[in-house]
Amino acid sequence: MPELPEVENLRRGLEKNILGQKIKSVAVNKPKLVSGKGNIRVASIKKTNDFIKGLTGEKFIAVERRAKNLILRLAHDKVILAHLKMTGQFVYLPSRKVTARRSKGDAGTKVMGGHPIEISESILPNKHTHIIFELEKGTLYYNDTRMFGYVVYYPTLKSLERENYFAKLGKEPLDKNFTAKYFFESLQNKKSKIKSILLGQDVVVGVGNIYTDESLFEARINPTRSASSLTEAEIQKLHKAIVRIIRRAILVGGSSVATYRLLDESRGNYAREHKVYGKSGEKCSNCGNILKKILIQTRTTVFCPSCQK
DNA sequence: GTACTTGTTGAACG
DNA sequence: TCGTTCAACAAGTA
Numbered sequence: 265m266p267e268l269p270e271v272e273n274l275r276r277g278l279e280k281n282i283l284g285q286k287i288k289s290v291a292v293n294k295p296k297l298v299s300g301k302g303n304i305r306v307a308s309i310k311k312t313n314d315f316i317k318g319l320t321g322e323k324f325i326a327v328e329r330r331a332k333n334l335i336l337r338l339a340h341d342k343v344i345l346a347h348l349k350m351t352g353q354f355v356y357l358p359s360r361k362v363t364a365r366r367s368k369g370d371a372g373t374k375v376m377g378g379h380p381i382e383i384s385e386s387i388l389p390n391k392h393t394h395i396i397f398e399l400e401k402g403t404l405y406y407n408d409t410r411m412f413g414y415v416v417y418y419p420t421l422k423s424l425e426r427e428n429y430f431a432k433l434g435k436e437p438l439d440k441n442f443t444a445k446y447f448f449e450s451l452q453n454k455k456s457k458i459k460s461i462l463l464g465q466d467v468v469v470g471v472g473n474i475y476t477d478e479s480l481f482e483a484r485i486n487p488t489r490s491a492s493s494l495t496e497a498e499i500q501k502l503h504k505a506i507v508r509i510i511r512r513a514i515l516v517g518g519s520s521v522a523t524y525r526l527l528d529e530s531r532g533n534y535a536r537e538h539k540v541y542g543k544s545g546e547k548c549s550n551c552g553n554i555l556k557k558i559l560i561q562t563r564t565t566v567f568c569p570s571c572q573k
Numbered sequence: 574g575t576a577c578t579t580g581t582t583g584a585a586c587g
Numbered sequence: 588t589c590g591t592t593c594a595a596c597a598a599g600t601a
Contacts, residue, residue, distance in 0.1 A: 267580095332580080350579045351598085410597040412580070456591060465581075472580065561592075564578075 266348050268437065268470030269513035271332045274354060278336070279327040281356050285399040286323045287338075290316045294394040297408065297415055315417040318342060319397075331433050331469035335424075343418040345429075346406075352413030355388060358402040434467040437510045442468060444503040451499060454491035458502075459560045461491045471506060473563050474541045475513070479505040481540045486572040487565050488558070512537065540566045 266274070292298055295312040319342065326337040334354075336344040346352070388405050389396060395406035395415055406415055418424040434450075435442040450467045451458075461467055462476040471479070480487050482505035485498055494502070516537065539549050544557035548568040557566050 347580085349581075349596095408597095409599070410579080412596065454590090460592085463580080562578095562594085563580090 266332065266352070267472040267475055267513075268332055269475075269510060269516075271334060271348065271470070272329055272514050274348075275327050275329045275334060278334075278354065278356065281358075281402070282324045282336075282399060282404060283327065284323065284325075285401055286321065287319050288321075288398040288400060290319050290398070291396040292316060292394070293396075294411060297394050297406070297411060297413065298417060299414075311417075314419075318417050318419055319344070330430055331436070331465060332472075333430075337421070341420045341422075343421055343424050344415060345418060345424060346415045347413050348408070349410075349412035349414075351410045352406065352408040355405045355407065356402055357388060357405070433465050433469050435469065437468050437470055437506050442503075442507070444500045447503045448496055448499045451491040451494060456491060457487060457560055458485060458489050458491045458494060459487035459563075459565060462506075463561065463563065468506065471510070473565075474538070475506070475509055477541045477566055478509050478539060481567060481572060482509065484572050486569075487560060487567050540568065542566070 292312050292315060295309065298315045299308045299311045319338065322338040322340060322342055324336060324338055326335075328335040328337065332347060334344075334346040334348075336346065338344070346354075348354075388403075388407075390407070392407045392409045393405050394408055394411070397404040397406075406413075435446065447468070451461065454461055454467075459476055459480065462471050462479070463473065477487070479502060483498065483502040485494065485502055540555055543555050544564075544566045546555055547553065548555055548571055550571050551568065553568060553570045555566050556569050557564060559565065
């Protein structure tokens, strides 16, 4: 599942490849995906028509990110807001004219990620391809197996801002405003578990299940502790761990999604540095005791009971 | 067939 | 009213 580092990585890849390109045509196979965010479940034909009409012929002028949201900006102040949720992925393939003679999976094939790309999905489009943008020099596909994600069109930047969607989001973990002091103050009145706070988006954004467990392990903090019970020193350690891990993950992820050929390697890169996530029952890399798995807010949580107090 | 997984959030809870 | 908890979304995997 893409967390902030993967989305940031995807943003950079898209920026490199689609910026300046015009959308020649758009195909929407699943109206639900373009019909709204979150709980809006009613697929609207009008929204689909607006999406296609509004975007056809427009040029990409910027690719931005807020938390795990991608903001694709187009000429005439038009915007696409995209969230990959668990299984969304954008894949860009240059057209044959641009990449002369290639067979499936050739190193010359440019692909961007999100959710890790399955080998079985290396043929595009496939049954999980729900939106297709034909660009001047290639094709941009949106795939999503579980369809939790969304790709929503806004006719103006203002119409996106009007929804106030970003208003209650917390700080970006890599923003200079995300300081240890801010973090400490934000946790003072919070009674819920520190893991729940990290998973929530109102204090710090973009830290999902994986990096929450990894950060708490690195800071040696038990995920079940209430946020307000943490000492200032512990919060400083946790702050440092979050920033370091997210930075590191962007760096490692940066080399992992360039081509299909790197796929297997990329998975290794992504998972290689995990110390607790997905390692329940294995030995703690620090003390050798067995890592334990519990549920916090219906989310799998792995930690070392002897290291994390 | 059944349980489990995942990010985010509106709804329900106390 | 407010802070906190939880179910729901979808579909693949074990």
